[in-house]
Amino acid sequence: MSRPAFRVSAALAAAAAAALALTACSGSGSGSSSSDTHFVSGTGTSATVPVKDRGAAISLSGQDLDGKPLSLADYRGKVVVLNVWGSWCGPCRAEAGDLESVFKATQAEGVQFVGINTRDLQVPAAKAFVSAHGLTYPNLYDPDGELLLKFPKGSLNPQAIPSTLILDREGRVAVRALQPLTSEQLTKLLQPVLAEKS
Known part of the structure; x- marks a missing residue:
């Protein structure tokens, strides 16, 4: 390959990588209603699903960061806040302390x-990342994004990182936020689900 052709090829590869990085660490997402997911638009990019x-229930299991088994089924009966993050993601770093406080x-x-x-x-x-925050x-450790693809269609956009889902006590998706959250925002989304009768 000639030197000019190599430079063009390298530039195209770099541009593609940059575009992928921007897509993968998105601080925004679609909060619009969808007839097949029953999401109801909220403010910003968070959405709720009416109980009916x-x-x-979301069935998800894998290994934690120490290689030990971890399954959402173990938390059935609790309200579960499920947060998707990456150490490479700036908005994830920004919201981490707020998540821990909530x-x-x-x-x-x-x-x-x-x-x-x-x-x-x-x-x-x-x-x-876990230690720093x-x-x-x-x-759960999901290096290749395989776990994200196991969510029901429309419930989670694998490209919107960070994302947060709130599962009700039966393990069903009640809320999704395709954006970084402050402690106040997360608490506001969490309280109605927590108040539901089990």
């Missing part, structure tokens, strides 16, 4: 947080 329209404030009320670390090809990078809840 919630689908089946976890500590609501744990006694029957709320469990579970993280899904995605697209970190090296476990040490993910563990460094003082996260005390468990995290």
Whole structure:
């Protein structure tokens, strides 16, 4: 390959990688209603699902950052806050402390947080993120994004990182936020689900 052709090829590859990075770490997403998911638009990019329209329980299991088994089924009966993050994602770093503070404030009320670390090809990078932000809840390790593809169609956009889902006590998606959240925003989304009769 000639030198000019190599330069053009390298430039195209760099542009494609940059575009992928921008898509993968998105601070925004679609919060519009969808007839097949029953999501109802909220403010910004968060959406809720009315109780009567919630689908089946999310069945998700894998390994945590230490290689130990972790399954959402273990938390059935609790309200679960499921946060998708990557150590490479700026908005994820911005919201991490807020997530931990809400976890500590609501744990006694029957709320469990579970993280899904995605697209970190090296476990040490993910563990460094957890340590730096003082996260005390468990995290599934999903380096290739395979776990994200197991969610029902329309319930989670695998390209919107960070994303947060709130599962009701039966394990069904009640709320999704395709954006970074402050502690105030997350608490506001969490309280109605927590107030539901089990």
